[in-house]
Amino acid sequence: MKDMRPAGRMWHLYKMGGITPAITSMFDVQSAQQMAFIRSIMKEQRKNSLYDIPLDTVELVVFDLETTGFSPYNGDEIISFGAVAVQGDTIKEEETFYRLVNPKRAIPDNITELTGITNDMAAKAPDLINGLHDFLEFVQQKVLVAHGTGHDKHFLNSALWKTSKINLSHRMLDTMMLGKWLNPRLKSYDLDTMLDAYGIDVTVRHHALEDARMTARLWSRFMREIRNRDIHTLGDLYAHLSHHQ
Structure with missing residues (x-):
């Protein structure tokens, strides 16, 4: 015993x-x-080897984070996770995830104004390890998609190392990079510009779940263009993107 x-x-x-x-x-x-x-x-x-998975059937989670600032290595923290499940170009509207997180530090006034998340709201939220656990339970082994993945990846890696001494190992796709590849003549590739270019209605910006939903709709539109370029597997897509970085 x-x-x-x-x-x-x-x-x-x-x-x-x-x-x-x-x-x-x-x-x-x-x-x-x-x-x-x-x-x-x-x-x-x-x-997991995901390269041979057809894009029509690949399971993804489109996600967004709201944070106290821009530098996780200088004290900024995650304050909310938002995510929606997608298969191919089909958005699973009923499969969503949203969680507030207590950053254990004051949220700057400009971030509260931007996100609507107050210090009182955050103080009642679960700790980072709880939010991260629940987010990964939702994600499982699926490919992660975000708009401008650098910011989100830095914060996820910081959170994973802080709580569990491990780094992110999920495959990621960046809708900003996809936008640059598919529309090389646009002057800007921020989310608002891309949503406008594709005629996607803006609901609530800087709310993690709503931003994830809008990014998922952008991904869905991109998928139709990607198919027209004779790209059919995740490996094909990564190969093409590697030549357009």
Whole structure:
């Protein structure tokens, strides 16, 4: 029988997952479980080869983050996750995810004005590890899509390292990069410009779920153009994009 007294449980967790979950378990068993789940998702994702998947059937999650600023390595934090599931060019409107996160720091006034998220709202929200766990539970092994992935990827990697000492291993696609490839003559490729160019109605900007929904509609429009270029698999798409960076 395993020794589940605190010292025994810590030794068992150390043998199973290393020092990080073992130390975390001393303070919060739930956090240790969430960390183990996050690490397992990243480990499984590294095993997957997605290149041969037809674009018509590929499962994706289009997502957006709202944050306290622009630099996760200088103290800025995630304050909300928003995501919607997509298969091929079909948006699964009923499969969405939205979660506020407590950043454990003050939200600047300009960010509150931009996002509508107040310090009082954030103070009642779950901690980062809870929000990240729930987001990854929604994502599972699907390909991630965002508009301007650099910002979101930096914040996800910072959050993953802070909570679980691991890096993001999911494949990502950037609708900004796709827009530059498909429409090389546009003067700008920010989300508002792209939505206007494709006649997509703007609902609520700088709300993580609404931005994710609008980006998903943009992805759906892009898919029709991509098919017309005789690109049929995820690997084909990555190969073409690699020549247009």
